[in-house]
Amino acid sequence: MSGPPPPYAEGHASGHGRVFQSAGDQHITEHHHHAHHYAPGPGASLFAGTTTPGPGPDSVRVPLVGRAPAVLRDRADLMRRLRTAVGGDSGQIHVLHGMGGCGKTAVAHAVFTESARDGARVGLWVNASERLxxxxxxxxxxxxxxxxxGELAAAHSGQRAAADLVWHHLDHSAEPWLLVIDNADDPAILEEGGWLRASPRGTVLVTTRYATSRAWRGAVLHPVGVLPTEDAAQVLCDLAPHAGTPAAAEQVALRLGCLPLALTLAGSxxxxxxxxxxxxxxxxxxxEADPTGLIDQGAALDSGRPESRHLVSRTWQLSLDALVDQGLPEATTLLRLLSCWSPDPLPLAVLAPASLGATGLLDTTRVEPAxxxxxxxxxxxxxxxPGGTDGEQPVRCVQVHGVLLDSVASGTPADQRRALTEAAATLxxxxxxxxxxxxxxxxxLLVPHTVRLLRxxxxxxxxxxxxLAICLTQRVHETGDYSAALALAQEAAGAAERVLGAEHQLALSALQRAGRSLFRLGRIxxxxxxxxxVLRVRERVLGPDHPDTLESCHGLQQPLFRLGRRAEALSLLRRAADGLRSALGVEHPRALRSRAMLIEELATAGDHEEFAQVxxxxxxxxERHLGADHPTTLSARHAYAFGVARxxxxxxxxxxxxxxxxDRERVQGPTHPMTLGVVVLLSQVVAARERWEEAVELTRRAISGREQALTAESPLLVENYSQVADYLARAGRTAEAESAARAALPLCERVLGPNHPETLRARRVLGI
Incomplete structure (x- = not known):
């Protein structure tokens, strides 16, 4: 366009958008969407009271953010820091950063309103969601x-740098000011025009989803996250006071991940x-049926004009669109993959570029940038x-909010979802x-993600x-967390029965894993x-000599042995050991495990000759085929030591x-249940050698560890209570012995039975 620049026409505010017009320009509607996390109670006005705009050409004095929060929940420390910044020396830039929907704009609005109301500073509000x-x-x-x-017209035509003009007048403002630059989710547009600067006359407050940027150099960063559970529940009670109790609100808040946007929509x-x-x-x-759809209905009921930043189904798409514009479409693929897992921390090792590249979802070189x-x-x-017990190092993980994952999952096409689920399981x-x-x-850390895939x-x-779940159950079982192993095995069995059928071999394998965990938990x-x-089905479907059937024989003999049906248990174990050795070979881990178990039962049966031979x-x-530190090798040596003592x-x-x-302490840790089993054996060995004080200390160590892992009525634990009472009595500590025996006897009678050897032992201590 030739000729002198047209005169500048002042802008004006209209409705939810701010419309700016200059001759030769199209209308630009600037939308201010506010992810508020608190609203006035029932009957309050939809919009907060606003002050009359100042003398400027547009309502930049009024933050058009929809309904303003009447009370800001759990932001006291952040508000204190920001009040100090705004009320103190000027010249600083403060950046509020966090995921969409966490209430950054609500905090900025509260600071802005307080500052303008107190007359301390002129409040100025700009939307930075787009360049225009x-x-x-x-x-x-x-x-x-x-x-x-004339200055504005020159800036508009390019004859004068627009940002320089703005900051010239801000630097020379007669009044101190607070400038809020809201929704600055693409810091590049701030850098390109030089729009973000510090000034001695005022304070700049930026809200953004972008956590790290060169644009924030020298700025004070303030992360804004989700609310604590109690405050999140209070948001729901404030919005819908008659819908339930604080306890019920807390459960909803937890399901929504305490995210302010989701809480606001639910309450509305x-x-x-x-x-x-x-x-x-x-x-x-x-x-549970449609979390994203139900949450978003709150926006339509509240305002009738749901917009992207007000919807959990859309608010994060704004960030993904920005990533596409930055040349990172792979970020969407990665987030969709993450939505297959749970919102719990996911070890970064799962996203190893080589593994992820092998799935075909992402090129190995694009995983890190995504x-x-x-x-x-x-x-x-x-x-x-946390890395667990026994000095394990913390594990670096990636974590994504649950509501975000639900939103992404609901928006992923079904055909892509299946491919993503396959890849998630593979990883x-x-x-x-x-x-x-x-x-x-x-x-x-892998368990909740596997459960999500199962469901x-x-x-x-x-x-x-x-x-995958069956393999993971075995690993969890090996760590000694039998309760977690049982829960995962039951999830796997339920999923297999539901989708594949009750007699599918994977369903039976999952049930067998559940049976082993039940045994270790004392639920004999x-x-x-x-x-x-499981054995009945496998004998009918697979035949009596199939390795899986023989594995079931091995599994069944353990509870039978504990129940005192030793002849049946020994028969099943011989069948398993001989059959697996014949079917799989002497070196196969499954065959060796049954042979290792046979050592203990031969000793218990008093078969000296076969024990010495086998x-x-x-x-x-x-040791030769599995290695000295393999769990089965340790079990074989444990059983051998037991047999020699027995x-x-x-x-x-x-x-x-x-x-x-x-070796168990070194390999499995001092508190592992199998380690504690050896501690009990050692206590019995030293007791047999009449070293009673040492036997007491060892048994108490076992009790302390087992009380953390087992229920109060676990047979293993109850037996230890009787044993320590006996050792105390033999050590001459009569009062302690009688006290321990009085506590143990009712448990022994109830859990083990009135004629069990440990019940009789407790009675002997008490002289009954």
Whole structure:
């Protein structure tokens, strides 16, 4: 366009958008969407009271953010810091950063309102969600601070740098000011025009989803996250006070991940219902079917004009669109993959570029940039998860908010979802450590993600996911967390039965894993029932000599042995050991495990000759084929030490037992249930050698560890209570012995039975 620049026409505000117009320009509507996390109670006005705009050419004095929060929940420390910054020396830039929907604009609005109300500073508000709205808003700020029409026209035509004009008038403002630059989710547009600067006359407050940027150099960064549970529940109670109790509100808040936007939408929905009046409990239950859709209905009921930043189904798409514009479309693929897992911390090792590249979802060179993009836009965070017991190092993880994951999952096409689920299972399999390879903390972190896959999978992915869950159950079991192993095995069995059928081999394998965990937890009768059910089906479907059928024989003999049905148990174990050795070979781990178990039962049966013949050979075979530190090798040596002690040679058993204890402590840790089992054996060995004080201390160590892992009525634990009472009595500590026996006897009678050897032992201590 030739000729002199047209005169500048002042802008004006209209409705929810701010419209700026200059001759030769199209209308630019600047939308201010506010992810508020608190609203006035029922009957309050939809919009907060606003002050009359100042003398500027546009309502940059009024933050058009929809309904303003009347009370800001759990932002006291942040507000204190910002009040100090605004009320003190000027010249600083403060950046509020966090994921979409966490309430950054609400905090900025509160600071802005307080500052303007107190007359301490002139409040100026600009939307930076787009280049045009940022430019128009900043020029309106210049006009507010006294820029003449000719200056504005020169800036518009390019004859004068627009940002320089704005900051010239801000630097020379007669009044101190607070400038809020809201929704600056693309810092590049601030840098390109030089729009972000510090000034001695005022304070700049930026809200952004972008956590790291060169634009923030020298600025004071303030992360804004989700609310604490109590405050999140109070938000719901404030919005819908008649929908339920604080306890019910807390459950809804937890399901929504305490995210302010989701809380606001949920509370608005509950408050504005006309034809139905759900309680908070009903709302929480209905969230399971379609969480994203139900949450977003709160926006329509509240304002009737749901917009992207007000919807959980859309608010994060703004960030993903920005990443696409930055050349990172892979970030969307990665986030969709993450939505297959749970919102719990996911070890970064699962996203190893080589493993992820092998799935075909992402090129190996694009994994790191995609993850960094999600982190930069506050769509994900790096967290450190505890590494478990026994000195295991913390595990670096990535974590994504649950509501965000639900939103992304609901927007992913079904055909892509299946491919993503397959890839998610493959990546967990690749990260799953080999036997004894990684500590229990890392293994435990994989469990909730596997459970999510089990619950979300369909027939096309079920075999892969259930197979993964069974492998993970075994690893969790090996760490000694039998309760977690049982829960995962039951999830896997339920998913397999639901999708594949009750007699599918994966369903039976998952049930067998559940039976083993039940046994270790002392739930012996339940363990027998599960193992017998699996054995019956396998004998009918696979035949009596199939390795899986023989594995069921091995599993069933354990609870039978504990129930005192030793002849049946020994028969099943011989069948398993001989059959697996014949079918799989002497070196196969499954065959060696049954042979290792046979050592203990031969000793218990008092078969000196076969014990002496079988035991040394089995230990040597385990060490040769599995390695000295393999769990089965340790079990074989443990059983051998037990047998030597049982068959009357405690002086020979003690060095064997101490060696096994040292190795279990080194390999599995001092509090592992199998380690504690060796501690009990050693206490019995030293008791047989009449070292009563040492026996007391060892048994108390076992009790202390087992009380952390087992229920109060676990047979193993109850037996230890009786044993320590006996050792105390033999050590001459009569009062302690009688006190321990009085506590143990009712448990022994109830759990073990009136004629069990440990029940009789407790009675002897009491002289009954």
């Amino acid at each position: 709205s940022l430019r128009a808003g900043m020029l309106a700020v210049a006009a507010d601070r006294g820029a003449a029409p 929905y509950l408050h504005h219902q006309l034809l139905e009046s759900w309680s908070m409990d009903e709302y929480r239950n209905r969230l 993850l960094r993009g999600l982190l930069d836009h506050s769509l994900a965070a790096i967290v450190s998860a 967990l399999e690749a990260a799953l450590p080999a036997d004894g390879g990684v500590g229990g903390g890392f293994v435990a 979300e999978g369909d027939v096309r992915t079920a075999e892969r996911v259930v197979g 009768a339940e363990s027998e029932e599960v193992h017998r059910r 035991s040394p050979e089995t230990v040597v075979d385990c 068959l009357g040679a405690p002086e020979d058993a003690e060095p064997l037992t101490r060696r096994v204890l040292a």
